[in-house]
Amino acid sequence: MYYKNMEQINSDMLEQVLNLTKGYDYNIYTENDVQKTLNKEILDIEDLKILLSPAATDFLNLIAHKAQYETRKHFGSSISLFTPLYISNYCENQCTYCGYNCKNNIHRGKLTIEEIEKEFKAISQTGLEDILILTGESRTASSVEYIGEAVKLAKKYFSSISIEIYPLNTDEYKYLCQCGADFVCVYQETYNKDRYKQLHLAGPKSVFEYRFYAQERAALAGMRGVSLGILFGLDDFRKDAFSTAVHAYLLQQKYPDLKIGFSVPRLRPYIHEHKEQNPHYVNEKQLFQALCAYRLFMPFSDITISTRERAGFRDNVIGVCATKISAGVKTSVGGHKDDAKGDEQFEISDSRTVAEIVDTIKQKGLYPVFSNHIRL
Numbered sequence: 001m002y003y004k005n006m007e008q009i010n011s012d013m014l015e016q017v018l019n020l021t022k023g024y025d026y027n028i029y030t031e032n033d034v035q036k037t038l039n040k041e042i043l044d045i046e047d048l049k050i051l052l053s054p055a056a057t058d059f060l061n062l063i064a065h066k067a068q069y070e071t072r073k074h075f076g077s078s079i080s081l082f083t084p085l086y087i088s089n090y091c092e093n094q095c096t097y098c099g100y101n102c103k104n105n106i107h108r109g110k111l112t113i114e115e116i117e118k119e120f121k122a123i124s125q126t127g128l129e130d131i132l133i134l135t136g137e138s139r140t141a142s143s144v145e146y147i148g149e150a151v152k153l154a155k156k157y158f159s160s161i162s163i164e165i166y167p168l169n170t171d172e173y174k175y176l177c178q179c180g181a182d183f184v185c186v187y188q189e190t191y192n193k194d195r196y197k198q199l200h201l202a203g204p205k206s207v208f209e210y211r212f213y214a215q216e217r218a219a220l221a222g223m224r225g226v227s228l229g230i231l232f233g234l235d236d237f238r239k240d241a242f243s244t245a246v247h248a249y250l251l252q253q254k255y256p257d258l259k260i261g262f263s264v265p266r267l268r269p270y271i272h273e274h275k276e277q278n279p280h281y282v283n284e285k286q287l288f289q290a291l292c293a294y295r296l297f298m299p300f301s302d303i304t305i306s307t308r309e310r311a312g313f314r315d316n317v318i319g320v321c322a323t324k325i326s327a328g329v330k331t332s333v334g335g336h337k338d339d340a341k342g343d344e345q346f347e348i349s350d351s352r353t354v355a356e357i358v359d360t361i362k363q364k365g366l367y368p369v370f371s372n373h374i375r376l
Contacts, residue, residue, distance in 0.1 A: 006210045007169035007217065013250050014212050020045065021191060021243045026053040034059050038066060043297050048245055051293035052238045060289060067292040067321045070299040077367045080302070080324040081357065082130035084164070085119055086333045087111045087150055090141030093203030095189075097234065097267060100136045102203065109333040109341030110141055116150050122337035124157040126328055126354040129371035131158045132185065137166035137205055144172050151179040159371040162227070166204065167214035173221035184218040185227040185263060186211065190235040191243035199234060215251055225259030226251065227304070232282040232290070233267030241290040245297055252298065261302035261324070262294050266309070284313050288321075295321040307348040311360075314350055319366050327357035 002008060026049065034056045037047040050056060056063060088110040091100040099106060111119065123131065131154055135142040147165055154161045162183035163176060173184065190196050193208055200206040215226040228248050230240040248260050266282055287309075294303055305314050305322040307329040318325055329348055332340035352360075361368040 002207055002210055003204055005169070006204075006207065009170070009213055009217060009220070011213060011216055013216060013247070013254070014209060016250060017191065017212075017243055017247050018193070020246050021239055024049055024239060024242055026238045026242075029053040029055040031055055031058065038062055045246060045249070048242060048293060048297045051296060052242055052290065054238075056289060056293075057285070060285065060292070063289070063292045063296070064320055067295040068319065070295055071319065071321055071323065074299050075323050077319070077365065078323070078369045079318050079361050079366050080130065080369045081128060081327050081354065081361075082132055082160075082162070082324065083123055083126075083128055083326055083328050083336075083354070084132040084134050084331070085116075085123065085336065086134045086331060087116055087119075087147075088135040088138070088142045089333050090138040091136035091203075092138045092140065093205040094201040095203075095205060096199050096201065097231070111334055111341060113149055113153065115334060115338070115341070117153055118337040119334055120154060120157045123328070127358075127370050128327070128354060129158050130160040130162075132162040132164055132326075134164045135166070137203070139166065139204075142166075144168065144175065148176055148179040151176055151181045155180040167211050168217065170217045170221045173218045173223060177222050182223065183225045183227060183259075183261070184215065184223050185229070185261075186214040186218075187229045187231060187263070187265075188212060188244070188247075189231045190240050191230065191247075192235045192239070195235045212247075215247075216254075219251065219255045219258050223258075225261060225302075227261035227263050227302070229263035229265065231265055231267055232287060233280050235280055237280065237282045237286060237290065241293065245294055248298060248301065259302070260298065260300075261304060262298075263304045263306065264291060264294075265306040284309075288313075288317065291317060291321045307350045309349055311350045311352060315360055315364065318361065319364055325357060325361075327352065328354040 029050050033050045037050045089100055090108050091102050094102055161181050163181050164185040196208050218226050228244050230244050252260050302324050303322045304324040305317050307326050334341050358368045
């Protein structure tokens with residue numbers, strides 16, 4: 001049930017994704033199916049199913065080599081860098097897996113516009129020109145106007161501005177686009193509607209359908225690009241990874257000028273975590289399989305590797321399939337310039353500075369890119 005003032009658009013994309021996922025039985029595929037897929041130049045949805053299947057696991061080295069070939073063909077040796085800035089951690093949702101859960105007793109905080117500028121200055125001094133602005137999902141604490149002011153301010157320091165906030169209506173995305181936002185990142189978390197309901201107990205985020213159509217509303221609003229993702233570890237990762245890729249594919253077909261990206265975080269420890277809530281653990285090999293499948297299925301798409309992952313894993317996947325990496329990350333509210341004003345959303349595994357990430361990229365024979373966009 002949509003909340004009041006939640007926009008409903010005329011699209012059947014959700015039904016398409018759910019129907020395709022419902023028909024996905026990843027246990028039916030064989031080694032022969034994988035070999036046939038690896039011999040193809042252009043992949044279709046059936047090939048995606050095969051690449052995400054257990055049968056593909058024994059071919060991971062071959063899949064990785066082909067993924068690296070596609071990455072170099074479309075992105076060269078470039079690895080883009082960015083950092084997130086949390087400007088508020090107030091939230092109105094009750095999500096069982098998140099430290100920002102509105103029922104959690106944590107230190108909440110919100111940056112003033114003056115504090116946001118201090119953070120922007122500190123981040124820009126590292127050389128970064130790509131910023132991701134994040135908030136907890138609270139319209140009350142973090143209004144669209146407040147986020148818009150932060151975006152306008154970011155234009156003084158950065159050439160590319162992404163936002164990861166609560167889903168908006170088309171006119172609101174259009175307003176933030178006019179303020180200077182380029183990209184919208186929204187995690188569906190899981191595409192299993194039953195599981196989604198179990199995980200999202202209350203708040204606007206409990207409306208599965210409204211969240212699903214966030215990227216399409218952003219596209220209609222004129223955003224340059226969108227990023228999709230699930231939280232690996234909440235449900236069956238093969239089906240969730242499949243749903244995400246199909247969602248991205250259908251968006252690309254419908255909006256061919258839209259730049260598509262994938263974000264691929266795994267569930268990490270968080271404040272007030274209950275260990276029994278993570279029965280769907282995803283290991284690094286499985287995550288790598290999904291990353292390579294994304295690259296082969298949608299070779300032009302950006303793939304971001306999160307600081308939730310350990311440094312060694314991140315170093316291995318850049319240049320193979322990932323094209324974008326975060327650096328100098330703080331998941332608390334603020335913390336780049338002064339002491340943090342609010343608790344972190346989750347623990348990170350890779351706390352390296354921007355300079356340390358840059359050195360690693362160069363040591364691998366790759367080229368660190370601070371911006372690939374010129375703002376006109």
